[in-house]
Amino acid sequence: MKHVVYDCDNTLGVLFSDVDDGLALLYLMAERESVDLLGVTTTYGNSREETVYNATVKMLNECGREDLPVVRGGDAPGQYESAAADFLVEQADRYPGELSILATGSLTNLEGAYRKDPTFFEKVKEIVLMGGISEPLVFAKNTMDELNFSCDPEASFHVLTLGKNVSTVTGNNCLKVLFTTKEYREKLYSTHTPAGDFIRDKADLYAGLNEAIFGIEGFYNWDVLAAAYLCHPEQFQDARGSYSISVEDLGTGFLRASESGNCVLNLPEVREAEGFRDHVYETWLSADISYKSRNCLPLRVLKRPVYALLHRGAAILWNRGKVGVGYTGEGVNGHGR
Secondary structure, three states: OEEEEEEEOOOOOOOOOOOHHHHHHHHHHHOOOOEEEEEEEEOOOOOOHHHHHHHHHHHHHHOOOOOOOEEEOOOOOOOOOOHHHHHHHHHHHHOOOOEEEEEOOOOHHHHHHHHHOOOHHHHEEEEEEEOOEOOOEEEOOEEEOOOHHHHOHHHHHHHHHHOOOEEEEOHHHHOOOOEEHHHHHHHHOOOOOHHHHHHHHHHHHHHOHHHHHHOOOEEOOHHHHHHHHHHOHHHEEOOEEEEOOOHHHHOOOEOOEOOOOOEEEEOOEEOOHHHHHHHHHHHHHOOOOOOOOOOOHHHHHHHHHHHHHHHHHHHHHHHOOOOOEOOOOOOEOOOOO
16 A cells, blocks of 8 residues: 655636646545555645645545645745645655655645755655656647646756656646546436535536637546556556756756656556546546535536536637636646647
8 A cells, every 4th residue: 555645736626727636636535445645735836825725625525534634835936844845754754665745736845845854855655746748738739838847847856856766647648548528427427426426516617618618528637647647557658768857948847858867757658548537437436435415406407508608708718818728737727828
């Protein structure tokens, strides 16, 4: 069993913000036989850290998992002294050589742990990240910004070059696995488990945004891929290589391959997309949570036209340049294109 701290910028339940961090957290909660989830540390990226913290506390309360600690982190580059950094150091000391870290937002909290304890990375067994690009990130003919590594390039530099056994699921590799709207409905609309109700209630609005804005009938589960790699690396093909990492390149999240690089990184890819998607849905639906939906049938029927109007409005704002999408997938959240 892996001892895991999840460092994230979860905005599940925040209007027009991405849902993948929350779905990754649900995935981890479902993996009770393989994951000892020690706690969640909150960072920024999808939104401000305060928003992320509140969304995460609310999610765990709704799921009946108040037992999981949620620890607040920094809200900007340079905010390296935080309760989250202290928590990471404590867990590394508690499980030396056994701690796994999953990080799917800015890496400010990991930098804070390193500054508090310069031996921090030596004590951590593995670090799994979602972030970075190895080539331009083209999404429906739009070139998107990388978000996670570029939030705090200095922190990202230290994590990538000093961390042991670092794997990062890049934005480019995430684009190879599309969760279609049709499959989403087939898998989730026919079930009434607590986990299925939770996903529908929280993700239905987001699930239609890509179709409204880009004409893509589905969405990408960016952070869920990183969680799945942590738990089930057999679902992936490892791709280890030498990289020349610089703070300048990380300003755009770029990972520069080089035979004379300063670190070795693993950029895993999903082996088989259809089987992987089935695995993710099965894992989500197996989550043992106590969520009780208030979303009765009349409300679900009413939500359909309301969501359609919201999707149309988001598309209009996008086309007018009033709202951007920062993909590594980080939702319609005001980041520039």
